[in-house]
Amino acid sequence: MRRGSKLGVGERRAVVVGLGVLAWVVGLLWIFPFAWTVFTSFKTEQDAAAQTLHQGLGFGRYSDVAHSTPGTLSLQTAFMNSLVVVVVSTLIVLLLALPAAYALAIRPIVKWRDVLFFFISTKFLPIVASIFPIYVYAQKWNLIGTRTVLIILYVAINLPLAIWMTRSFFMEVPRELIEAAEIDGTSLFNQLRQVILPITAPGIAATALLCVIFAWNEYFYALQLNFANGSTMPQWVVSNVSTRGNFLAKLSAASVLACLPVVLAGWLAQKRMIRGLSMGALK
Amino acid sequence: MWTSVKMTVLAVLLSLIFGTLFAILLDRKFVGQSVIRTLLITPFLLMPVVAALIWKQQIFSSLFGVLDKALTFLGFNSVQFISDHPLGSIVTVLVWQWTPFMMLIVLAGLQSQPTDIIEAANVDGASSFGIFRQLTLPHLRRYLELGALLGCIYIVQAFDPIDVMTAGGPGSTNVPYYVYQESIGGGFRYGSASAYAIVVVVFSIIIATFALRVLSSLFKDEDRA
Numbered sequence: 001m002r003r004g005s006k007l008g009v010g011e012r013r014a015v016v017v018g019l020g021v022l023a024w025v026v027g028l029l030w031i032f033p034f035a036w037t038v039f040t041s042f043k044t045e046q047d048a049a050a051q052t053l054h055q056g057l058g059f060g061r062y063s064d065v066a067h068s069t070p071g072t073l074s075l076q077t078a079f080m081n082s083l084v085v086v087v088v089s090t091l092i093v094l095l096l097a098l099p100a101a102y103a104l105a106i107r108p109i110v111k112w113r114d115v116l117f118f119f120i121s122t123k124f125l126p127i128v129a130s131i132f133p134i135y136v137y138a139q140k141w142n143l144i145g146t147r148t149v150l151i152i153l154y155v156a157i158n159l160p161l162a163i164w165m166t167r168s169f170f171m172e173v174p175r176e177l178i179e180a181a182e183i184d185g186t187s188l189f190n191q192l193r194q195v196i197l198p199i200t201a202p203g204i205a206a207t208a209l210l211c212v213i214f215a216w217n218e219y220f221y222a223l224q225l226n227f228a229n230g231s232t233m234p235q236w237v238v239s240n241v242s243t244r245g246n247f248l249a250k251l252s253a254a255s256v257l258a259c260l261p262v263v264l265a266g267w268l269a270q271k272r273m274i275r276g277l278s279m280g281a282l283k
Numbered sequence: 284m285w286t287s288v289k290m291t292v293l294a295v296l297l298s299l300i301f302g303t304l305f306a307i308l309l310d311r312k313f314v315g316q317s318v319i320r321t322l323l324i325t326p327f328l329l330m331p332v333v334a335a336l337i338w339k340q341q342i343f344s345s346l347f348g349v350l351d352k353a354l355t356f357l358g359f360n361s362v363q364f365i366s367d368h369p370l371g372s373i374v375t376v377l378v379w380q381w382t383p384f385m386m387l388i389v390l391a392g393l394q395s396q397p398t399d400i401i402e403a404a405n406v407d408g409a410s411s412f413g414i415f416r417q418l419t420l421p422h423l424r425r426y427l428e429l430g431a432l433l434g435c436i437y438i439v440q441a442f443d444p445i446d447v448m449t450a451g452g453p454g455s456t457n458v459p460y461y462v463y464q465e466s467i468g469g470g471f472r473y474g475s476a477s478a479y480a481i482v483v484v485v486f487s488i489i490i491a492t493f494a495l496r497v498l499s500s501l502f503k504d505e506d507r508a
Contacts, residue, residue, distance in 0.1 A: 020313030027319035124491035128459035129480035217330040266328035
């Protein structure tokens with residue numbers, strides 16, 4: 001339920017305007033570091049290093065970072081790796097999460113609450129605590145430096161979140177609809193396809209988006225288990241920091257490129273994001 | 284070990300405080316409300332690595348940082364933020380990224396507050412501050428708890444900003460980073476690294492127990508509704 005001013009009665013207009021202005025100031029201040037980075041990415045290296053603006057703005061740095069020197073990690077390689085890893089892992093997550101959510105929400109299995117909390121408890125294990133055994137097994141199975149290992153790990157990272165989130169969306173499907181479909185003799189698959197999925201589609205999309213965001217931004221596993229050929233976008237951004245010469249404008253351009261897909265996606269899904277972030281507890 | 288505790292507690296508390304203040308600001312109608320909300324959540328969407336790099340190179344850097352340039356312009360001496368205040372620098376980045384998260388959670392709490400009670404209080408002539416302290420805050424308590432616990436779970440594991448900003452320089456190595464340094468980060472002392480990892484797990488279990496309790500209390504409410 002949306003309300004306007006909660007403390008509305010007897011509040012003076014000046015106060016209302018003042019708080020609005022304050023919100024604007026806070027918002028602009030908070031975005032400043034990133035906004036400045038976007039601004040810097042259009043500058044020349046000399047201007048960026050001196051924080052001045054003598055030589056105008058342009059897309060030069062973007063084409064610089066897109067054409068890397070041979071032998072280093074290129075944008076194309078990193079982007080393809082990230083894309084494949086993110087898309088495949090998110091698809092697998094959805095494929096596994098939808099039946100699980102069905103079994104937990106629509107036709108609750110025995111002890112569904114325990115199952116639900118078992119899933120989420122895996123999320124509480126710090127990843128550093130798990131990296132060593134994972135590393136040993138990855139080495140044993142020759143998975144180091146492959147996309148496969150990241151796909152497996154990102155499925156594991158995102159699955160609990162996805163199950164909780166899709167469950168909370170499935171809970172909102174009106175019972176009567178499912179019962180009506182059952183009485184009509186609709187098969188389980190058709191129930192899912194024709195009744196449940198159309199209603200929960202926006203929620204599932206939001207879930208997928210959140211999985212994409214987390215997988216796209218993941219750095220630790222990608223750094224530890226992948227070298228050179230299997231590197232993803234975060235490593236590519238870091239590789240733009242150089243010890244020789246000015247790099248600030250190029251780094252800014254790389255940062256903007258790497259963050260753009262997720263920032264845009266997040267802006268679109270912001271209203272539903274809260275549910276995923278709170279493990280489906282809040283709407 | 285202490286670094287870990289200080290880092291997590293500071294980052295969670297500060298982002299919770301900022302997040303609550305921002306949520307209260309955002310909960311009222313004003314021109315451009317959705318624009319400001321969009322701007323505010325953006326830092327949370329950035330890659331942690333990128334957020335850390337932005338602050339390191341763009342803001343804190345004594346070579347070309349904006350902050351340094353502003354300080355020199357105003358006649359102050361330049362400060363080596365990252366080498367002199369490694370913990371503060373990392374906490375700043377964490378707070379910058381996690382405030383939007385807290386804000387979203389508190390905002391959800393504020394918006395779920397029943398209006399009739401507030402109206403009744405208004406009719407009774409309660410002051411705005413009184414309403415906030417006696418009605419809104421108790422209502423928000425569980426949301427604040429949830430935010431704090433989820434924040435703890437994520438922030439205690441912070442790795443990326445440390446790796447990028449100080450690479451575990453003095454005063455900024457938290458337990459996860461230490462475990463990393465001890466094992467595959469170059470130490471290759473797997474025994475002691477594993478021991479530390481177990482310590483991390485034990486602490487996480489303690490936090491997680493509380494987190495699960497809050498989560499399930501929110502769920503019970505949902506079932507009742």
